[in-house]
Amino acid sequence: MLDDFFVRALLAGVGVALTAGPAGCFIVWRRMAYFGDTMAHSALLGVALSFLLGSSLTAGVFVIAMLVAFALILLERRGALSTDALLGILSHSALATGLVMLAFMSWVRVDLMGFLFGDILAVSGTDLLLIWIGGAIVLAGIALLWRPLLAATVSTEIAEAEGLRPERARIAFMLLMAAVIAIAMKVVGILLITSLLIIPAATARRFAATPEGMAVLAALIGAVAAVGGLAGSLGWDTPSGPSIVVAALLLFLASLLPWPGRAPAGDVVPGKAARP
Amino acid sequence: MTKARPDLAPLVRLSGAGVRAAGRWLVRGVDLTVRPGEIVTLIGPNGSGKSTTARLVTGVRRPDEGRVQRAAGLSVGYVPQKLSIDRTLPLTVERLMRLTGPQPADAVRTALEEVGIPHLARAEVQTLSGGEFQRALLARAMLRRPDLLVLDEPVQGVDFTGEVAIYELIRAIRDRTRCGILLISHDLHVVMAETDTVICLNGHVCCSGTPASVVESPEYLRLFGARAAGALAIYRHHHDHTHLPDGRVQHADGSVTDHCHPGDGHHHHAHGETGSGRHA
Numbered sequence: 001m002l003d004d005f006f007v008r009a010l011l012a013g014v015g016v017a018l019t020a021g022p023a024g025c026f027i028v029w030r031r032m033a034y035f036g037d038t039m040a041h042s043a044l045l046g047v048a049l050s051f052l053l054g055s056s057l058t059a060g061v062f063v064i065a066m067l068v069a070f071a072l073i074l075l076e077r078r079g080a081l082s083t084d085a086l087l088g089i090l091s092h093s094a095l096a097t098g099l100v101m102l103a104f105m106s107w108v109r110v111d112l113m114g115f116l117f118g119d120i121l122a123v124s125g126t127d128l129l130l131i132w133i134g135g136a137i138v139l140a141g142i143a144l145l146w147r148p149l150l151a152a153t154v155s156t157e158i159a160e161a162e163g164l165r166p167e168r169a170r171i172a173f174m175l176l177m178a179a180v181i182a183i184a185m186k187v188v189g190i191l192l193i194t195s196l197l198i199i200p201a202a203t204a205r206r207f208a209a210t211p212e213g214m215a216v217l218a219a220l221i222g223a224v225a226a227v228g229g230l231a232g233s234l235g236w237d238t239p240s241g242p243s244i245v246v247a248a249l250l251l252f253l254a255s256l257l258p259w260p261g262r263a264p265a266g267d268v269v270p271g272k273a274a275r276p
Numbered sequence: 277m278t279k280a281r282p283d284l285a286p287l288v289r290l291s292g293a294g295v296r297a298a299g300r301w302l303v304r305g306v307d308l309t310v311r312p313g314e315i316v317t318l319i320g321p322n323g324s325g326k327s328t329t330a331r332l333v334t335g336v337r338r339p340d341e342g343r344v345q346r347a348a349g350l351s352v353g354y355v356p357q358k359l360s361i362d363r364t365l366p367l368t369v370e371r372l373m374r375l376t377g378p379q380p381a382d383a384v385r386t387a388l389e390e391v392g393i394p395h396l397a398r399a400e401v402q403t404l405s406g407g408e409f410q411r412a413l414l415a416r417a418m419l420r421r422p423d424l425l426v427l428d429e430p431v432q433g434v435d436f437t438g439e440v441a442i443y444e445l446i447r448a449i450r451d452r453t454r455c456g457i458l459l460i461s462h463d464l465h466v467v468m469a470e471t472d473t474v475i476c477l478n479g480h481v482c483c484s485g486t487p488a489s490v491v492e493s494p495e496y497l498r499l500f501g502a503r504a505a506g507a508l509a510i511y512r513h514h515h516d517h518t519h520l521p522d523g524r525v526q527h528a529d530g531s532v533t534d535h536c537h538p539g540d541g542h543h544h545h546a547h548g549e550t551g552s553g554r555h556a
Contacts, residue, residue: 029365079298151375154361157428161334161354162376162420201364208366 005121009230012123012131013244016187017196017222019135021204022142022215023180024197024222026173028205029153033198034084035072038091039174040181040193042068044098047115051108052101058130058182065178068094073171095190118189118241120230127186134183141176142215145169150211187226188241196222199248206255225251284311287350287424287456288333292342295328302328305480306342310424310456315446317459317467317487319511320477326460327357329477330426333458353422355413357429357460363402369412370397379419387415391445406433410442418449424456425449431461443468443507469509476511487511 027036043061045068050060068090075086102110111119123131142149151159152166159166184193200222201214208214228251229244286309294304303325310316310333318326331337332344334352361367373384388394391411396404404412410430417425430446431439447470450457461467467474467487475484487509518526526532 029362031362147376153365154367154372154375155356155359157336157356158354158376160336161352161426164376205364205366209368210366210371214366 005123006230006234008123008125008128009120009240010227011128012120012187013226013230014223015128015131015135016184017200017226018219019131019138019180020184020193020196021200021217021219021222022139023177024201025204025211025215025218026142026149026153027177027194027197028201029211033194034087034091035069036177036197037194038072038087038094039065039069039177040185040190041091042094042098043181043185043190043193044115045094045101046098046182047110048098048101048105051105051110057185058134061185062178062182064094065181066175069174069178073174114189115185116189116191117239118185118187118192118244120187120240120244123186131183131187134179138176138179138183141172145172145176146212149173188244192241192245195245195248196225199245199252200225203248203252203255206259221251222248284313285347286311286345287347288458289345290329290332290339290342291345293329293332293339293344294341295325295332295337296340301479303477303479304341306332306475306477307481308333308475310458312423312456313450313454314472315450315457315459315468315470316473316475317461317471317511318475318477319461319464319467320482321464322462324477325479326462326477327428330428330458330460333424334426347423350424351420351422353417353420353425353455355410355417355425355427355430357432359409359413361401365402367401368398369393369401369404372401372412373416373419375416377420383419387419388412390418390449391415407435407438407442410434411445414442414445414449418453421453422455424458426458426460428460429462430459440507443470446470447507465511466508467511469507471509474511482517485511 027033042064046061046064047057049055049064050057053060072083072086072090075081076083081089099112102108102112113119114122148159148164148166148169151162151164152169156166159169180197181193184196188196201218203221204214204217208217225248226244229247230240232238232247233240233243288308288310290306290308293306293308295302306325306329308316308318308329318329320326328337332339334354335344335346338344369388370384373379373387385394385397388397391414393408393411393415396408396412401409401412410433414427414430427446431442434442446457446459446468449455450470459468459471464476469487471487473484474487476482
């Protein structure tokens with residue numbers, strides 16, 4: 001059955017979505033959307049370098065995403081530019097440098113659209129193994145780091161004062177993010193990875209009562225979006241990566257409807273936010 | 277009324293502690309001791325180094341000069357100054373109580389009852405008012421049974437009646453648990469009545485002393501009312517210098533210097549109590 005390209009695509013999509021959901025929750029809670037985008041964009045530079053050095057694409061993407069994250073932390077500490085400006089510089093210069101490098105390597109024939117928007121229908125058995133094993137490692141890492149990460153999300157100072165070492169957890173989380181990007185690239189592509197992190201998490205918010213519940217729900221919603229998007233892609237002959245993102249968007253829009261049960265997140269009494 | 281006992285070993289002692297960042301001293305020459313059952317209030321304008329000093333006390337930051345001694349096995353409860361929790365985080369008050377470690381359900385219930393918000397256990401923290409949120413943070417810090425409670429501007433964003441109520445609550449916590457409390461306030465003149473020592477910071481210890489009761493001052497009594505007078509006290513500063521807006525310092529003898537640090541020859545090291553304040 002694994003010989004069927006569509007079954008492989010489904011397994012890949014679901015595997016990536018299950019991993020991206022919980023990781024995406026932290027991206028949303030910590031307001032790191034642009035940061036995730038920057039790490040994802042740097043993946044193209046990783047692709048170009050992998051071709052140049054003849055190394056594995058996944059390893060190249062992982063290492064470059066990690067380096068960009070560390071560069072950002074170092075530049076942030078120098079404090080010369082705002083984080084926002086730094087992200088803009090790193091994000092687009094990494095993407096552009098990758099494109100320019102690929103153009104120089106005339107001997108390499110690459111499917112650029114596949115890297116930018118995903119090529120899930122070309123997923124191989126090895127890719128599947130990588131997605132599921134890598135995904136399991138990422139999820140285990142998030143589970144291990146859960147308490148310090150969540151505490152630092154609420155207040156870095158509380159986490160520090162009470163000995164949870166939030167800085168160490170933050171660096172470990174960046175490693176996990178780099179891994180998510182490396183395994184998600186093939187499925188939705190560099191330009192759309194962040195959407196798979198953020199949209200399912202935002203959709204889950206409406207129905208979740210606890211942070212843990214939201215992480216699980218985001219994973220499930222992402223999986224539904226992956227299956228729905230791929231089915232749509234097959235039925236209407238639309239590009240698979242963008243179709244998954246559109247399916248996620250439809251689920252998000254549906255979550256905004258007035259469902260019975262929990263109050264929508266947007267209805268938290270305005271002006272009474274917990275910012276004393 | 278329970279008074280601090282100078283015979284007890286200090287929970288934390290800072291001696292000549294200073295912190296440097298980006299080539300300048302954030303705070304320097306801080307001497308400070310907190311003993312069990314004692315309330316020490318740090319006051320000073322914005323940027324005077326209060327939060328940095330608190331970070332030395334909690335052990336998050338190491339001093340670049342001087343010494344910080346903490347009692348062995350000291351457990352610290354911390355209530356931070358500012359929290360901005362994203363609205364996408366589904367966090368109830370109950371879950372907030374277990375943020376840094378597991379807590380039994382009845383301990384959580386008791387802690388919330390003690391701060392007067394048991395009815396809010398299932399409320400999401402983003403919907404709380406400033407005062408309710410401060411109470412929740414206090415309950416969370418108390419659940420760890422800390423020896424030392426560090427409160428960074430606990431009455432910020434709380435109205436006047438709420439402020440008095442929170443001070444009464446802090447006193448009740450101190451009386452019951454006998455923990456030491458380091459309280460940070462940006463109010464330069466009104467401090468919590470139970471404060472044993474006030475330390476006024478402005479890059480260094482400007483002055484320190486004990487606050488005077490509001491009850492002794494008819495004008496403040498009229499201003500605050502009788503109930504508030506029990507919770508609040510007045511601190512009279514006795515500075516031998518003034519910090520000018522450009523950062524320079526004007527001393528009592530009229531001379532102006534660029535810095536204001538121990539050892540610049542302008543500080544008078546008087547050690548007796550002079551009224552309510554004391555030069556440092």
